[in-house]
Amino acid sequence: MRPTPYHPTPYQLTSHNLLPLLTLLPALLLAPVVAQSQAQTAPALYKDAGQSPEARAADLLGRMTLAEKIGQMTQAERGNIKDSADIAKYGFGSILSGGGSVPEGNTPANWADMIDGYQKRALSTRLAIPLLYGVDAVHGHNNVQGAVLYPHNIGLGATRNADLVRRIGRATAEEVAATGAHWTFSPCLCVVRDIRWGRSYESFGERPELASLLSSEIDGYQATPGTGSSILATAKHFVGDGGTSYGSSINPEYLLDQGDTRLTEAQLRALHLPPFQAAVKKNVASVMVSFSSVGGLKMHADKKLITDVLKGELGFKGFVISDWAGLDQISPQYDLSVRTAVNAGIDMLMVPDNYPRFVQTLTDEVKAGRVSQARIDDAALRILIQKFRFGLFERPLTDRTLAAGFGSAAHRALARQAVRESLVLLKNSGVLPISKTVPRLLVTGSNADDLGNQLGGWSLTWQGRSGNSAVGTTIAAGIRAALGSASKVDVVAAASLNPATVKTYDVGVVVVGETPYAEGKGDRSALSLSPADAAAIRSVCTAIKCVVVTVSGRPVILTDQLSSMGALVAAWLPGSEGAGVADMLFGAQPFTGRLPVTWPKNMNQLPVGQPKDASAPLFAYGAGLDR
Numbered sequence: 001m002r003p004t005p006y007h008p009t010p011y012q013l014t015s016h017n018l019l020p021l022l023t024l025l026p027a028l029l030l031a032p033v034v035a036q037s038q039a040q041t042a043p044a045l046y047k048d049a050g051q052s053p054e055a056r057a058a059d060l061l062g063r064m065t066l067a068e069k070i071g072q073m074t075q076a077e078r079g080n081i082k083d084s085a086d087i088a089k090y091g092f093g094s095i096l097s098g099g100g101s102v103p104e105g106n107t108p109a110n111w112a113d114m115i116d117g118y119q120k121r122a123l124s125t126r127l128a129i130p131l132l133y134g135v136d137a138v139h140g141h142n143n144v145q146g147a148v149l150y151p152h153n154i155g156l157g158a159t160r161n162a163d164l165v166r167r168i169g170r171a172t173a174e175e176v177a178a179t180g181a182h183w184t185f186s187p188c189l190c191v192v193r194d195i196r197w198g199r200s201y202e203s204f205g206e207r208p209e210l211a212s213l214l215s216s217e218i219d220g221y222q223a224t225p226g227t228g229s230s231i232l233a234t235a236k237h238f239v240g241d242g243g244t245s246y247g248s249s250i251n252p253e254y255l256l257d258q259g260d261t262r263l264t265e266a267q268l269r270a271l272h273l274p275p276f277q278a279a280v281k282k283n284v285a286s287v288m289v290s291f292s293s294v295g296g297l298k299m300h301a302d303k304k305l306i307t308d309v310l311k312g313e314l315g316f317k318g319f320v321i322s323d324w325a326g327l328d329q330i331s332p333q334y335d336l337s338v339r340t341a342v343n344a345g346i347d348m349l350m351v352p353d354n355y356p357r358f359v360q361t362l363t364d365e366v367k368a369g370r371v372s373q374a375r376i377d378d379a380a381l382r383i384l385i386q387k388f389r390f391g392l393f394e395r396p397l398t399d400r401t402l403a404a405g406f407g408s409a410a411h412r413a414l415a416r417q418a419v420r421e422s423l424v425l426l427k428n429s430g431v432l433p434i435s436k437t438v439p440r441l442l443v444t445g446s447n448a449d450d451l452g453n454q455l456g457g458w459s460l461t462w463q464g465r466s467g468n469s470a471v472g473t474t475i476a477a478g479i480r481a482a483l484g485s486a487s488k489v490d491v492v493a494a495a496s497l498n499p500a501t502v503k504t505y506d507v508g509v510v511v512v513g514e515t516p517y518a519e520g521k522g523d524r525s526a527l528s529l530s531p532a533d534a535a536a537i538r539s540v541c542t543a544i545k546c547v548v549v550t551v552s553g554r555p556v557i558l559t560d561q562l563s564s565m566g567a568l569v570a571a572w573l574p575g576s577e578g579a580g581v582a583d584m585l586f587g588a589q590p591f592t593g594r595l596p597v598t599w600p601k602n603m604n605q606l607p608v609g610q611p612k613d614a615s616a617p618l619f620a621y622g623a624g625l626d627r
């Protein structure tokens, strides 16, 4: 049955209802005046926290000058800010700490005071737009003394545990926010295809599905945007950084890092794009462009991949940031580099030291019509939306109550559990587990008692450093702490090993591996054990029952030594909680770690997928024993 159409009765003006109308007359006459004054006194929409981030950003953008918009697109490095007045003068969208760029004292309070100081200058500008402070918190808040440092990504890849990695992201966000920072340039979703690459340990592994799975770290970082301890995450480095060809680096000091990824589009999409699809689905706030090239074109200049694929096809709504002075690698002609990068779709430029030149050049490019106002508006809008989304306008300064959780026992326990799950047992002829009442235990090897070596790169400094300057527990200290007075534990430098003495021990633990490095400085043509480590294995494993533990950012070549080992455990770069390694040597739980990368017999078995020597590797991707 069709409904009866609604016909309202026409309003009849009579003596009964005229009087009430007359009383409304003054209000009706004053309405336009009141509306005008309300418009002037009502808070600007962008200041209304009840509005959506998109609406607030659009309102604010409409109030901004070109200079203010370009300021938002500029990220300076704290150590290179020539005059702190520049923070307000240029209206930086962001300031970063590069690896090891820390305030005097390097405590959480020093960080919070530094960042709040920058923020107050940003808030002194006409529109009081807060800045984002960014850091490389890539395995905990690794720049800061006393932070809990988790296993680097390659070890987390061995866990295959998405929820564990999410919890690590959450705990890390709490420590980052406790220092006043808002943004981490993490996770690296690179897919390492050649472990001669110095950034292999920043990868979760050689297959894209591992990085996609463990992009769960983003959920930890960005848990509840706009609340106290959620921070912006960064999916990096877009795209194909782990697939560069050996010898193709643009940097003469490097072999693979910042090189050229020579794959068909189909191969690139299959191997390196899926983790970014996963990150976009998780609403990652930012994506960092890679230094590397694809098919000879610098990623920093690649409009098709950045704008058409990442922003268009994948629907990325956050903002794209360049890598450290990556802009400068596009062309020797600076203005060409600037307009190419911005027109390719990069929204914020990490210009660690030459921000005045960048700002002036981009301004000139816009005025000359070589960069459109629409492109500037799109970039600034994307940045502002994330600032509103993460509550920076409501809470621009550090929440000092978070300091209590910095370096907490709970975070250390989480890190220790991550270490346990990251270890991969590759051989065991009954030597493991070691009894907790073993009478005489020998511990030796270059990485047995060196916290810096087990932390690896990106730890207090960019490159990391050997020695015990950080806060944490070495593997040897963890072993000592695990045993009681029934056991005698001797930690002996490999160079001091005496064959006669070695024979007096029941078991030997030989911890070998690499010293710290980061990025291209870790590119290697060979991955052999050091002569000292090979000698330590020989001295111990030919004399008594031995367990070899590798502490390294990637597999090392130990084919010749394998037969002498009673057991072999890959511990990757376990971070500050070395006791987690001891836990596993004494049988705290079954080994659940599985290889995230292929372990080659020799260097001719690299890169994965295109080796010269296609015979079986020493251990295959996914290998690992339970006990």
Ligand code: GLC
Binding pocket: 097, 098, 099, 136, 185, 236, 323, 324, 519
């Ligand atoms: C570095 C790295 C990048 C890092 C950035 C800021 O060169 O390539 O991963 O986030 O600079 O430190």
